[in-house]
Amino acid sequence: MSINKxxxxxxxxxxxxxxxxxxxxxxLGSVPFGGKYRLIDFSLSNMSNSGINNVGIIAKxxxxxxxxxxxxxxxxxxxxxxxxxxxxxxxxxxxFENRIMALYQLHGYFEHLKEEYIVIASCECIQNxxxxxxxxxxxxxxxxxxxxxxxxxxxxxxTAPLAxxxxxxxxxxxxxxxxxSGDECNMAVSSVIIKKDLLISLVKKCVSANTLNFRQNxxxxxxxxxxxxxxxxxxxxxxxASIADYFRINMSLMSREVRKELFxxxxxxxxxVRDDMPSRYGLTSKVTSSLVAQxxxxxxxxxxxxxxxxxxxxxxxxxKNCIIMQDTKIGENCKLSYAIIDKDVVIQPNRSLMGFExxxxxIAKQTTI
Amino acid sequence: MYPKQEVVAMLLAGGQGSxxxxxxKxxxKPAVPFGGKYRIIDFPLSNCANSGIEAVGVLTxxxxxxxxxxxxxxxxxxLDGMHSGVTCLSPYQAVEGAEWYSGTANAIYQNIAYIxxxxxxxxxxxxxxxxxxxxxxxxxxxxxxKGADCTIAVIDVSLEEASRFGILxxxxxxSIYEFDEKPKHPKSTNASMGIYVFNWDKLRKYLIxxxxxxxxxxxFGKNVLPAMLNxxxxxxxxxFEGYWKDVGTIDSLWDANMDxxxxxxxxxxxxxxxRNPMMPPHYLGENAEIQNSMLADGCDVDGKLExxxxxxxxxxxxxxxxNSSxxxxxxxIEEGAKVLYSIVSENAHIGKNAVIGGYPEDYPxxxxxxxxxxxxxxxxxxxxxxxxxxxxxxxxxx
Numbered sequence: 001m002s003i004n005k006x007x008x009x010x011x012x013x014x015x016x017x018x019x020x021x022x023x024x025x026x027x028l029g030s031v032p033f034g035g036k037y038r039l040i041d042f043s044l045s046n047m048s049n050s051g052i053n054n055v056g057i058i059a060k061x062x063x064x065x066x067x068x069x070x071x072x073x074x075x076x077x078x079x080x081x082x083x084x085x086x087x088x089x090x091x092x093x094x095x096f097e098n099r100i101m102a103l104y105q106l107h108g109y110f111e112h113l114k115e116e117y118i119v120i121a122s123c124e125c126i127q128n129x130x131x132x133x134x135x136x137x138x139x140x141x142x143x144x145x146x147x148x149x150x151x152x153x154x155x156x157x158x159t160a161p162l163a164x165x166x167x168x169x170x171x172x173x174x175x176x177x178x179x180x181s182g183d184e185c186n187m188a189v190s191s192v193i194i195k196k197d198l199l200i201s202l203v204k205k206c207v208s209a210n211t212l213n214f215r216q217n218x219x220x221x222x223x224x225x226x227x228x229x230x231x232x233x234x235x236x237x238x239x240x241a242s243i244a245d246y247f248r249i250n251m252s253l254m255s256r257e258v259r260k261e262l263f264x265x266x267x268x269x270x271x272x273v274r275d276d277m278p279s280r281y282g283l284t285s286k287v288t289s290s291l292v293a294q295x296x297x298x299x300x301x302x303x304x305x306x307x308x309x310x311x312x313x314x315x316x317x318x319x320k321n322c323i324i325m326q327d328t329k330i331g332e333n334c335k336l337s338y339a340i341i342d343k344d345v346v347i348q349p350n351r352s353l354m355g356f357e358x359x360x361x362x363i364a365k366q367t368t369i
Numbered sequence: 370m371y372p373k374q375e376v377v378a379m380l381l382a383g384g385q386g387s388x389x390x391x392x393x394k395x396x397x398k399p400a401v402p403f404g405g406k407y408r409i410i411d412f413p414l415s416n417c418a419n420s421g422i423e424a425v426g427v428l429t430x431x432x433x434x435x436x437x438x439x440x441x442x443x444x445x446x447x448l449d450g451m452h453s454g455v456t457c458l459s460p461y462q463a464v465e466g467a468e469w470y471s472g473t474a475n476a477i478y479q480n481i482a483y484i485x486x487x488x489x490x491x492x493x494x495x496x497x498x499x500x501x502x503x504x505x506x507x508x509x510x511x512x513x514x515k516g517a518d519c520t521i522a523v524i525d526v527s528l529e530e531a532s533r534f535g536i537l538x539x540x541x542x543x544s545i546y547e548f549d550e551k552p553k554h555p556k557s558t559n560a561s562m563g564i565y566v567f568n569w570d571k572l573r574k575y576l577i578x579x580x581x582x583x584x585x586x587x588x589f590g591k592n593v594l595p596a597m598l599n600x601x602x603x604x605x606x607x608x609f610e611g612y613w614k615d616v617g618t619i620d621s622l623w624d625a626n627m628d629x630x631x632x633x634x635x636x637x638x639x640x641x642x643x644r645n646p647m648m649p650p651h652y653l654g655e656n657a658e659i660q661n662s663m664l665a666d667g668c669d670v671d672g673k674l675e676x677x678x679x680x681x682x683x684x685x686x687x688x689x690x691x692n693s694s695x696x697x698x699x700x701x702i703e704e705g706a707k708v709l710y711s712i713v714s715e716n717a718h719i720g721k722n723a724v725i726g727g728y729p730e731d732y733p734x735x736x737x738x739x740x741x742x743x744x745x746x747x748x749x750x751x752x753x754x755x756x757x758x759x760x761x762x763x764x765x766x767x
Contacts, residue, residue, distance in 0.1 A: 034649060035649070036650055074444075259649055262649075268647040268648075271647075275642050275645075277405070278406050278665040278678070279663065281660060281662050281663070281664070283660055283661050285659060285660060287653050289653065290652070290653050291650045292650050293651075293666065294406070294665060294666055307650075
């Protein structure tokens with residue numbers, strides 16, 4: 001199968017700055033999402049489900065939680081005798097200053113890969129995506145580089161989206177960084193397929209010229225020189241570019257249609273398994289329009305919220321429009337609205353926390369209130 | 370050459386469990402789903418893992434497909450060591466011929482070679498049809514302390530119940546002087562839990578002797594244990610305190626599930642391991658009303674739940690009502706349906722406004738009432754009715 005010629009690369013820290021609160025102690029890839037997942041689960045599961053056997057995760061800092069999450073890669077079926085998942089971190093005292101330097105410093109890893117092609121991805125995209133179809137398109141077009149894109153109007157908070165201009169044949173004729181929100185454009189998402197040897201030679205060229213911007217120097221500069229194509233992503237695909245996005249996209253999981261598409265049982269999204277019991281609802285519980293993971297114990301009222309693994313909600317508490325991360329304990333008679341509560345937070349009885357839809361308040365990991 | 374294991378556990382999982390009817394039509398009893406995300410066998414396997422037992426032989430015979438697949442390489446229970454772990458042992462052909470497991474003792478006899486390769490001092494015999502959490506290492510410590518050849522775990526039952534069990538009569542030091550199988554007039558209330566610790570050299574000898582006896586049923590309770598007692602071997606009873614339930618019947622299976630929801634019952638599911646389905650968290654819709662219930666991942670509920678347990682991936686439509694029931698993985702309960710005091714098996718489909726089972730208080734004659742059971746993959750048509758106590762293994766039309 002041709003897919004065995006494709007290896008995956010995921011940048012785990014790319015976009016950390018978009019969620020500064022959530023990434024203060026972790027990489028973007030290990031930011032919790034949807035009650036039981038981490039952002040990297042989507043790219044990793046999509047790659048695994050597409051038959052990709054080798055995935056390198058490039059992590060430059062704060063990757064302790066990421067390594068703990070990935071473990072041997074078994075949960076994604078990426079722990080094989082001759083292949084699987086590798087976490088690629090800086091070594092020799094160097095740090096990965098940008099994508100090009102990371103790729104350059106890791107050239108040893110690439111040279112040992114037997115796969116001829118590489119798909120590069122990051123973690124801010126929530127979607128169920130078939131890399132095999134993307135790769136088939138790349139081969140059919142005989143492309144040097146194929147960039148995945150989505151037709152969309154530029155969101156308010158997207159600082160510098162890369163917009164593609166395509167001809168009838170999907171060939172990229174121009175690539176511009178757009179400003180101004182609201183305009184319809186073909187926005188590039190960070191998935192790119194390229195031949196391994198070509199990537200290595202472009203990276204080396206960039207390093208020797210000291211032009212170290214991946215989008216600018218690898219993609220934009222080569223529009224006229226290389227065969228570049230765009231591959232349209234259809235269906236549910238959301239990008240997290242701010243904490244408001246993070247909140248909104250989490251909440252989009254309340255839609256049955258979205259869950260059906262994103263968590264397609266034939267192409268499941270995998271994650272690290274924890275042995276939690278099923279969730280318990282007490283006699284005084286009242287829970288509607290909410291997504292609840294396993295191991296919770298709920299005796300209060302919950303509406304339009306996401307409760308992650310092992311959350312407890314005390315009697316008399318009212319939780320509306322919140323994202324509560326794993327093992328957070330909420331005491332009795334608390335009132336919470338539009339809040340994002342990180343892991344292992346303890347909220348003592350009778351506390352109130354109120355945010356607003358466009359400005360959800362964030363409570364850091366292991367805080368006691 | 371295998372590294373020595375001080376203890377090897379042998380888990381008897383070959384029984385059909387015919388009293389569970391449609392639930393075990395295509396499954397061995399130990400594979401029957403329990404408690405929202407587990408299967409019965411998770412309990413003894415997790416107990417082994419939590420007691421530090423690293424070699425576990427699972428004896429399978431009846432409908433082993435689901436069970437074998439579920440156990441797999443044993444990884445969820447940490448039983449996937451390089452030279453140890455869990456091994457499914459099914460009957461096999463040999464030079465002398467092929468033989469099914471003809472009794473519990475015969476099943477172990479046929480796998481002497483499996484046990485021998487670990488050179489164990491002790492063998493623990495377990496069964497796959499009880500719900501309990503027990504640290505076997507404490508029982509083995511007791512066995513060593515008493516210098517016993519065989520130790521049998523017992524639980525204190527009420528005097529009325531005692532005549533349903535094998536009762537052990539003991540001296541004040543805990544040594545056993547008599548077995549009383551289902552006695553009409555029990556002398557004590559120490560019921561055997563079907564958990565035995567043996568010195569392997571002794572058990573090995575008695576298994577070989579028992580195999581040679583033509584009139585033997587090759588059963589531990591009926592043959593091997595009495596033979597050891599008659600020969601004057603040192604046999605002790607080990608009292609266990611805690612939750613323990615035989616889930617061999619529909620009623621006891623239903624009761625044990627309901628016990629999880631009862632805050633006054635000491636059954637907690639912490640450190641019970643299982644395989645986890647890859648599904649998103651469960652979703653409760655805007656019309657959901659959930660009280661005193663337990664839900665696993667992947668459910669989508671828009672109806673009313675009371676005193677019920679939903680396994681993974683169950684769908685409950687708007688206006689549907691589920692009370693005191695157990696709904697197994699992937700079942701669909703359509704809008705307006707009622708499921709009362711029932712067990713609905715995997716992937717069953719209950720049509721709109723259908724009614725399954727009933728409230729006990731609506732049946733003055735208690736003999737007419739019981740837990741209704743819907744078999745796996747069964748379709749109950751829109752508006753159809755299934756009476757309490759019914760056991761359904763064919764699709765139900767209106």
